[in-house]
Amino acid sequence: MKNKILICCYILCAIMTSCKKDVLNKTPLDSYTDQSVWNDLSLAEAFTNNLYNILPNAEHNWDNTTNRTWALSSASDEAYNKFDDYNASVMNSGTLTPDNLGNFDIWAPTYGIIQNCNIFLSKIDNVPGDAALRDRLKGEVTYLRAYAYFKLIRDYGGVPLIKQPFDLNSSFEISRSSYDECSNFISDELDKASELLKKQSSTTYGRVTTAAALALKSTVLLYAASPQWNTTNDLAKWKRASDAAKAVIDLPFQLFKGNYADLFTTKNSELIMVRLTNKKYMWSAFQGVEMFLSASGYHGWASFAPSQNLVDAFGTLDGKDITDPSSGYNPQQPYLNRDPRFYHDIVYDGRPYGKPEFFKDRYNVGSTNAAEFYEGGLDSPQGWDKWNNSVTRYTFRKYCDTTYNFNNETQTNKFWVISRLSEIYLNYAEAQFYLGNNGTAIQYLDLIRERAGIKNKLPNTLTGTNLENKIRNERQIELCLEGHRYYDVRRWKIASITENKPLMGVIITKNGNASKNYNYTQVQTRVFKPQHYLLPIPKSEINRTKLNQNPGY
Template identity: 70%
Template sequence: MKNHKTNKLIKKMAFLLASFITILSFTSCSEDPLDKVPLDSYTDASVWTDLKLAEAFANNLYTVLPSTQHNWNDRTNRSWVLSTACDEAFNNFNDYDIWNLNSGALTPDNAGNFDIWKPTYATIQNCNIFLSRIDDVPGDEAWRTRLKGEVLFLRAYAYFKLTSDYGGVPLVTVPFDLNSNFKVDRSTYDQCVDFIVTELDKSAELLPLTTSSLGRITKGAALAIKSRALLYAASPQWNTTNDISKWKKAADAAKAVIDLNIYQLYDKSYADLFTTNNSEIICSRLSSKDPQWSAFNGVEMFNSPSGFHGWANFAPSQSHIDAYGTADGKDITDPTSGYNPQKPYVNRDPRFYKNIVYDGRAYGKPEFCQDRYDAGSSNKAEFYEGGLDSPQGWDTWNASKTRYTFRKYCDTTYNYNSETQTNKTWIISRLGEIYLNYAEAEFKLGNEGTAIQYLNAIRQRAGITVPLTGLTGTALENKIRNERQVELCLEGFRYYDVRRWKIADVTENKPLMGVIITKNGDGTKTYTYTKVQDRIFKPQHYLLPIPRDETNRTSLVQNPGYN
């Protein structure tokens, strides 16, 4: 990348132009009766007389779902940046204005592109328009029913996003028009969850169990997001009295997904789970990408080390690295684990090698990085001081500040520097998450044996052959949380997990760390752990602030702690 900032600007301009063209396609034509209707746009009236056009309208609403595309500061899609908004990773280029949150400086005026309020409510408005019109569109009833189920899901998902970030929000279920009263009071968090769950149940009733169209919403997707919503609602952030009935709802919702019996843990390769369509995926969104060097949204490009001409944009933290246990499943803090801090990458959890690019790890096919061999190196990452992937190496402006990058989601079977892939998949829900949801809820209900059973299924699939036994109480709860930290990394969960568990004031209130690796004269290496970024977390940061212009316009009650 020759000029990162310039290329980002070009990408933004292209994205805005594409968005403008999309908006134009749904704009009514001139009222002049002599004007002809353009062939590439449609009037509002024509959309609601043709199921194909109604489906095109519904397809556009799928943008509320996260995807692999990194559109820099597109507030509808924060899939990657969520990892850098918590203790999981460091953001190399302050995408989405994330350093305001990291530094404890977040206010209703500076949430910037990390804030999702306005674009998410814009999607809700369009969902409401669709749902108010779809029943009158002529055509095949089954087709119309499926589309209605999809949009009910998408609206519920939009509200789930909002409540996860802001708590209780205004529930709007009919389209606004010019005569509407825009001052709608906030519903409580519990009221919002009840609405989301009810809508997801309605959606599940209308949707097919399976579909041949990859990326379309199914019954399993609706039940999976219901499981997540109820798990969050049962957690300490919102369930302050530890109401056991809420944990029972969460457990039942997770078990309902499992009992569909159409999803299986993918046991061929944990790495391939994130680059292939497979039996574990419940819900996903496809991203059909333009050529890498014009779109700037290639997964491999923005996740790979700088010496491989990647951008190391989301760099794993040392605390995330330390979350991986040893090959037999023990924590590295266990004195019997055999962990050696001066040989830190030896004998670790198999998922460590699938998720992380670390110093000395081979990355990609040798023929894809011939320039490294020409320089007397190899395809093994060199994060040590002076190495090709270090701040003193190649493409230094892109060097990882933590000296790690993510391997997860990267397809190393092709050369991302010269080739293009399409239909990259962001996994919105998979069976592995549902197992962990179920384990956590069952633990809270006192069913520790069931919790261990489902934890062991996840760990065995990962390649840990020694099962968990004998854990109970706090030790078992910590293991459940650790499994989510490792298994679900870079999937957008950690940010919300530490908040719903009410531990963010601990995990986020300390410096984000990395490692400095020194290569000694005898070929050995010394590892020194160092601060990469100061992190400050204040009590109000458990929720985002509602944007000030929104509270000024509508008199909504602001979240506590934000003036």
């Protein structure tokens, strides 16, 4: 018999107040009666705007369990977070239990938003007003509920599928569905959303569209086809994933061909769905991307610092892995002739960062705006703001807007990428590979690599494990710091390898003025246990419902 779960009364509130405001997060609706909200389409729209809080954003929101954007990198082999802002140390040390998830637990707040989505969907058809607007709002909320369920199943596996709002007269009991049942429900809901939104522009910036729904469907079906949940390698699942990706590829989006770094700071042709952040509603510049990503010598926090593991994943300019003896890679000249994306995504020792006029204090002491991660440099443990130094001796350039001075100017408007065309190409390449279509897989990998500036195409002879590894490597590079790596290594069932390796950094020492020595060193011991492929359901929920725990906890 399936386990039963009691859905607690905390999700009964009709209006859930949010942790932060942004362009899609208006004034809370708790000053309005339930009757007034569902008799006024403009209030129903405001209700919808509040539900966008289920989506991740680019802010650094301490103690916000629904927004783990940056934390997902530091809970994988991508990055190190020295301040442990989201409790990732529990994930990385192998000590995770149902009692200590802390800020990594999304169970309760996610079900709270699902309840509000259910309330909306049960009411919206009877709200008077423009039918086209009703359809748009209904499509958006259908997508947002689907996104909420996807967040749950990729963390916990199969979960209770609650499709109607609960009230005080409800039995509060519902069966826990399997992963496939949940995945199929999400996919079907996204089809509904795409149909409801088909009259809207496919490029509406920051709001859910048909394209956004189809892109999320592509990702959902890719996960369902992957080894974690497709243990028999059912090719029908890979076919569904392939078809879903191709449906998005056929839409009018294009790979962004401008400066690669601008892809993550400006509106462009590749972005399918983003979550917007409006500086007007930010309580502090400390929430700004540049502040918490930049190196200490620029008075940033280096809060989420790239690992040497990630840096080593970037190949060379000719497209070879650095482990290839013919690549010409020299660990004592490690930043020469690398994949162009490396220079756009990573701040490394000697790399200029920001406009010189923004950092006159560095020039006043005889330095420049070039990063100094070497021992004794401005960005080292012996430098400025040394409590904020990067332990790995790298910081992220990705997502940073270097056109303004984050130390003196107000944080710029930002977005977090939820879906973009490059990810869909990678989804399609992976699905095509597992369907046996190596040539198509290579074709779409080459499109991404060519856009990045890599000189050589992949050989047509690339097959089997070698091609599979290249597909995974391209995802690791192209999608770094976008919240994918944490889940990719789990759905591929390789986290027991990647997450059991030490997290590495580099110590750089100057040999006079002529050269530097690079000593690659362990920053953190990482431990991953078999049960960590899923999160434990919180102990408080288990105690209330007697629900069986995920295996191993």
